[in-house]
Amino acid sequence: MRGGLLVLGGSQGEHVAAQLAALLGAELGEVEVSRFPDGETYVRVLAEVEGKRVVYVNSLQRGPNEALVETLLTLDALKDLGAREVHAVVPYMAYARQDERFKPGEAVSVATVAKLFRALGLSSIYTVDMHLHRIRDPSALFGASFRNLTGVRELAKHVKRHHPEVLGKAVVVGPDEEAEQWARVMAEELGTEYAVLEKKRLSATEVRIEAHGANVKGKVAVIVDDIISTGGTIIEAVRALRQLGCEAALVACVHPVLVGNAYAKLLKLQLLDLVGTDTVLSPISRVPIAPAIAEALRGDLGLD
Ligand code: R5P
Numbered sequence: 199m200r201g202g203l204l205v206l207g208g209s210q211g212e213h214v215a216a217q218l219a220a221l222l223g224a225e226l227g228e229v230e231v232s233r234f235p236d237g238e239t240y241v242r243v244l245a246e247v248e249g250k251r252v253v254y255v256n257s258l259q260r261g262p263n264e265a266l267v268e269t270l271l272t273l274d275a276l277k278d279l280g281a282r283e284v285h286a287v288v289p290y291m292a293y294a295r296q297d298e299r300f301k302p303g304e305a306v307s308v309a310t311v312a313k314l315f316r317a318l319g320l321s322s323i324y325t326v327d328m329h330l331h332r333i334r335d336p337s338a339l340f341g342a343s344f345r346n347l348t349g350v351r352e353l354a355k356h357v358k359r360h361h362p363e364v365l366g367k368a369v370v371v372g373p374d375e376e377a378e379q380w381a382r383v384m385a386e387e388l389g390t391e392y393a394v395l396e397k398k399r400l401s402a403t404e405v406r407i408e409a410h411g412a413n414v415k416g417k418v419a420v421i422v423d424d425i426i427s428t429g430g431t432i433i434e435a436v437r438a439l440r441q442l443g444c445e446a447a448l449v450a451c452v453h454p455v456l457v458g459n460a461y462a463k464l465l466k467l468q469l470l471d472l473v474g475t476d477t478v479l480s481p482i483s484r485v486p487i488a489p490a491i492a493e494a495l496r497g498d499l500g501l502d
Contacts, residue, residue, distance in 0.1 A: 202282075203501070204245055208256025208268055213476060214289060215255040217488035222501060224253070231268055239264060241271040248280035253495065258292035259455060259478040266292055266311065273318050283321040285495070286342075289477035289487055290453050294329045309339070316341030324494060326477050326487060327424045327452040331376065345498070347490050349452035349475040350380045350422060354387030356473055356485045357420060361448060364418040364470065365390070371414070371421045373397060373407060373435035384422045384450070395435055407434035415443035418470065425453045426474065429460035436467050446470050454480040 203224040207215025209231050219226035227245025234240055254273060258265040269288065276284045293307035315323060322343040327350070330336055336344040358365070368390045372381030374397035385392035393412040399405050419439045426432055426449075436447050447469050454474030456464075461481055464472055476483040496502055 202250050203253070203499070204247060204250045205253045205255070206243070206245060206272075206276075208254065208265070208272060210257040210260055210265055210479070211255035211287070211289070213479070214257075214287070214486075214488050214491070215253075217486055218253065218255065218287070218492055218495070221488055221492035222495060229254075229272055231272075239267050239271060241268060241275060243272065243275050243279060247276055249282050251283040251285070251499065252276050252281040253285045253287060255287040255289070255491075257290040257477055258288060259290045259453070262292035266314075270314055270318070273315075273320065277318060277320075284318075285322045285324070285499070286315070286318075286320050287324045287491055287495075289326045289475075289491070290455075291325045291328045297329060297332050308333070312336075312339040312341075322498065324491060326475070326490070327380070329376075329424070343498075345494055347494055348380070348383060349477060349485070349487050349490060350383040350450075351387055352475055352485050352487060352490055353422065353450040353452070353473065354384050357384075357388060357448065357450065357471075361471060364420070364446075364448065367417050367445070368420050369393060369412075369414055369417045371395060371412065371419045371435065371439065373421060373423055373431050377423050380422045380424060380452070384420060388420065390420070395438060397431065397434070403428050403430055405430050405434050407431070407438045409435075409438035409442050412439065412442060414439050416445050419444045419447045421447055421449045423449075423451045425455055426451045426460065426464070427455045427457050429456070429463045432464060433467065436469070448472075450474070450485075453478050454482045456480045456482070 205219040230242040296307035320342040370385040370392035372394040381392040475485045
């Protein structure tokens with residue numbers, strides 16, 4: 199057991215916390231979370247935290263509003279109970295996509311969420327493949343050393359381990375411009391070319407994708423994206439790639455949010471594989487994110 203390092207998980211982070219503690223050789227503690235009869239969240243830290251370096255893990259996805267309140271209450275309690283350092287690991291950061299006032303009068307939600315974190319005086323915050331396109335200095339915004347890790351290398355390990363037969367004829371595909379960053383990393387890891395498609399969002403649930411001349415004929419497309427929400431982006435990307443003669447498709451995403459009947463719709467595509475990391479728990483969360491987080495913490499906290 200590594201002296202003084204304690205790992206705790208919230209209601210959406212227990213699975214990652216347990217793996218992290220094992221990977222880091224740290225103590226795993228418990229936090230009790232329940233509801234008051236009126237719906238308010240109750241949090242009680244059961245572990246002894248005074249004087250310790252504490253890593254607290256919680257994702258803000260299944261019921262993001264409640265998860266956010268739970269996370270803020272717990273982190274504040276940890277400080278208040280005398281933890282020497284508090285490091286927050288938020289594998290899925292809610293509200294990150296509303297990072298601008300797209301229409302007059304809208305709340306810039308990520309700025310508000312960041313203010314709440316800033317008030318806690320944390321030592322550091324770790325998240326995974328968060329939308330940071332328009333945020334230049336997340337450490338200043340969130341008021342703590344901020345690291346945006348990637349889950350794409352873990353997804354690439356899965357593809358190499360479980361689908362070695364496709365590597366010779368694979369082309370990595372990012373379904374839209376923003377996905378170029380993830381496609382590039384996946385292509386580097388697999389040693390293949392990558393292509394980026396053009397996406398036009400028609401509404402919150404509808405998109406149109408063009409694959410203009412992507413060289414996918416007779417190839418296996420390894421489509422990679424940060425989030426699958428309604429599944430609309432992936433369904434359109436597969437349609438466009440098949441029109442260009444793509445032989446088969448495999449889909450890998452970091453955050454399998456999968457709202458409504460997205461999973462059922464995606465199953466109909468008859469993909470070679472449909473896989474996500476466990477930043478968000480879903481039927482396709484088969485790739486653990488803990489190794490990527492453990493590696494970062496090991497270096498940053500000097501645990502080597
Ligand atoms: C958006 O830019 C993201 O990178 C994803 O492509 C998007 O969130 C996927 O959403 P959906 O599954 O609803 O198309």
